[in-house]
Amino acid sequence: MAAAIQTAGVQQLKSVASSAAEVSGTHTPRIVADVKFAADGKPAPSAVDPTIISAPAVGEDVRKFIELLHTASGKPVADSVMSEDYGTQGKSLRFSLGAVSDTPVTVTRGEAVGDIPQSVLSAGGGAEQKVVSLPTGSQLMTSLDSHSGAMVSTLSPQGHLTVWDAPAAKSAADVGVLASWATAVDAKDPGVLEIRTAPAIEASPSCSLDIFTPYSNSGKVYDTARLVCNQKGSMKLSNYLDKYQGLFIWKTLAVGTANWSGASAVSATPEWSCDGSQLYRGRVITAQIQNDNGSWWNSGAKNGPEMRLNC
Known part of the structure; x- marks a missing residue:
């Protein structure tokens, strides 16, 4: 399967300094049907335009998390690891896995403090979707669209969200491979990541x-x-x-x-x-x-x- 992953997000992101207890609060974040999410009076997440600041991400937590995903998938990092700051919603970690010849699989990592509607983690409007519980207490959602590929996401009871976005995944077998990677990472989830940023460096020619x-x-x-x-x-x-x-x-x-x-x-x-x-x-x-x-x-x-x- 040509590697292609992109990580998905949650309703809100806490500061990276938050503890797992602070992230979960009094409510355990869950992946829910869009009808249930809308019943709580919340606007559709895709209708809210974010303000984003991006920068290269560094730090020991980032390095260890990359190693964990590499061990699970066997895929090297295909580009620089980026931090995206969404202000009051917190930060996400985003990067791609795969060889140069692959279509990268993009991974997104963030912390959820509220429920996540399934549409946020869906590969497309007509995608086949399934949500199951893992032995860790996390939820695993798989989504496959014939045109836009697959998205596979895990959400822990503490609100740790990891999303794998693979545009080149076109079959149930591809989804199974992604789900095996996601499950392996969830079993060794490191918790809240400390994400630091570094200035970009450019080389010549200009x-x-x-x-x-x-x-x-x-x-x-x-x-x-x-x-x-x-x-x-x-x-x-x-x-x-x-x-x-x-x-x-x-x-x-x-x-x-x-x-x-x-x-x-x-x-x-x-x-x-x-x-x-x-x-x-x-x-x-x-x-x-x-x-x-x-x-x-x-x-x-x-x-x-x-x-x-x-x-």
């Missing part, structure tokens, strides 16, 4: 990376990323189109790639069918150039501007 605002046309949504350098060389660029599920969870819908030799500028534009009112953004994982003078690379996954589109 390049600029732009991710433009998503737009719609003729029933489809598009997003373009462009890499422009001051020298020619072997260039690689991958741009992922993400849809906001709500509660800090994003679903990868499509990827646009460019791989050119002897170029100084490349662009990549993924596309997807536009559906209703949704929030979209582009996300570049790979942006680099190499030549005889050295190399330049974007130091971590970079998110583009969000745009809510109505189709």
Whole structure:
């Protein structure tokens, strides 16, 4: 299975300094049907546009968590590990697993203090979904969509949420593999992670990376990323189109790639069918150039501007 994972989110995220007891509070967060979530008078998570600050994530907790996922999946980290700060909702840890030749599996980790509607952890509107209980007391939700792949999520009684998003997973067997990874990680869950951030580092030759605002046309949504350098060389660029599920969870819908030799500028534009009112953004994982003078690379996954589109 070509690796592709993206982690999902929860209703609210506590500060990384919170203890497990503070995260759970008096209510054990659960994955619930959307009807039950709406009955509590809460707005649909996907309808609330977040304010996000992203930066490379560092720290011993981050390193150990990456090792745990690598041991469970056998997949190396495909890009820099990123922290996304959602303000009062807290922080999420996000990164991708897989070899360079794979479609990365994106993993998201966060802390929930409230129930999570199933739609946030669903691979798509027509996805097959199933929620079961694990021996640890955690819930395991699996979701498979014929177009957008699979999402597999675990939510512990303490509110630790780990989401695996795999656009390339297209079969029940693929979901089974993802579920085995997720279950193995849940059995050794480290609890609340201390996530620290580090400044990005860039190398020469000099390049600029732009991710433009998503737009719609003729029933489809598009997003373009462009890499422009001051020298020619072997260039690689991958741009992922993400849809906001709500509660800090994003679903990868499509990827646009460019791989050119002897170029100084490349662009990549993924596309997807536009559906209703949704929030979209582009996300570049790979942006680099190499030549005889050295190399330049974007130091971590970079998110583009969000745009809510109505189709």
